[in-house]
Amino acid sequence: MGSGKGKNLKLTLKVWRQESAADSGKFESYDLDNVSTDMSFLEMMDVLNEKLVLEAKDPIEFDHDCREGICGMCSMVINGNAHGPERATTTCQLHMRRFKDGDTITIEPFRAKAFPVVKDLVVDRGAFDRVVQAGGYISINTGNAQDANNIPISKVDADEAFNAATCIGCGACVAACPNASASLFTAAKISQFALLPQGQPERVERALNMVGQMDKEGFGGCTNIGACSRACPKEISLENIARMNSEYLCSTVKTKS
Ligand code: SF4
Ligand code: FES
Numbered sequence: 407m408g409s410g411k412g413k414n415l416k417l418t419l420k421v422w423r424q425e426s427a428a429d430s431g432k433f434e435s436y437d438l439d440n441v442s443t444d445m446s447f448l449e450m451m452d453v454l455n456e457k458l459v460l461e462a463k464d465p466i467e468f469d470h471d472c473r474e475g476i477c478g479m480c481s482m483v484i485n486g487n488a489h490g491p492e493r494a495t496t497t498c499q500l501h502m503r504r505f506k507d508g509d510t511i512t513i514e515p516f517r518a519k520a521f522p523v524v525k526d527l528v529v530d531r532g533a534f535d536r537v538v539q540a541g542g543y544i545s546i547n548t549g550n551a552q553d554a555n556n557i558p559i560s561k562v563d564a565d566e567a568f569n570a571a572t573c574i575g576c577g578a579c580v581a582a583c584p585n586a587s588a589s590l591f592t593a594a595k596i597s598q599f600a601l602l603p604q605g606q607p608e609r610v611e612r613a614l615n616m617v618g619q620m621d622k623e624g625f626g627g628c629t630n631i632g633a634c635s636r637a638c639p640k641e642i643s644l645e646n647i648a649r650m651n652s653e654y655l656c657s658t659v660k661t662k663s
């Protein structure tokens with residue numbers, strides 16, 4: 407029987423270093439020994455940073471928060487894949503057992519004009535916040551809690567709305583898309599309300615304003631490639647983009663008539 411302990415890896419890490427948005431940036435190589443296969447990818451980055459600090463070098467900046475796949479903060483392109491090689495997995499939930507001894511791992515920031523590099527692997531995803539802000543408020547009745555049976559919602563709609571609402575706003579869809587389109591993210595945010603009765607009062611303005619803001623932020627257009635959904639750690643489906651397009655078109659017609 408095995409001891410249950412992981413193995414140790416020796417790795418070469420090619421990491422993107424960039425002082426600021428104004429700097430052109432470049433790859434730096436680092437050798438790291440004794441990386442346990444039980445570590446998460448971010449724990450491995452912590453170990454690399456401890457080594458850099460001990461060598462009086464500048465540690466690598468990267469975003470993270472929950473480290474359990476729910477906050478959407480972690481954001482690395484690992485060996486060319488947004489969030490790394492594991493499907494439906496955020497960078498923080500990726501483990502070093504996915505790699506082999508002697509591997510060279512390339513680590514870059516999410517690249518998109520609308521996500522300027524702040525430093526190293528940290529990008530400014532404020533454009534997503536502004537798209538959500540453009541969606542505005544949801545009208546709610548602030549009286550007593552209603553009986554749940556007062557608002558019947560079909561199981562299909564409830565499931566689709568719930569699935570859309572699992573988007574964590576990480577931006578991997580943008581990073582994976584050759585057009586740097588934010589369609590999957592915006593579509594998820596529009597869908598989660600458009601499918602539910604509570605989302606009806608502002609439905610028309612919400613679709614127009616969120617799509618308008620997405621375009622203003624400089625994201626590219628969607629050409630149905632599907633790389634966004636494949637990279638998405640929450641497996642948000644492309645059907646949401648079809649729904650967003652239909653919501654946008656209907657809202658345009660309604661405001662003109
Ligand atoms: S749609 Fe998926 S990849 Fe895009 S922001 Fe949401 S969770 Fe991240
Ligand atoms: S750190 Fe929160 S999702 Fe990765």
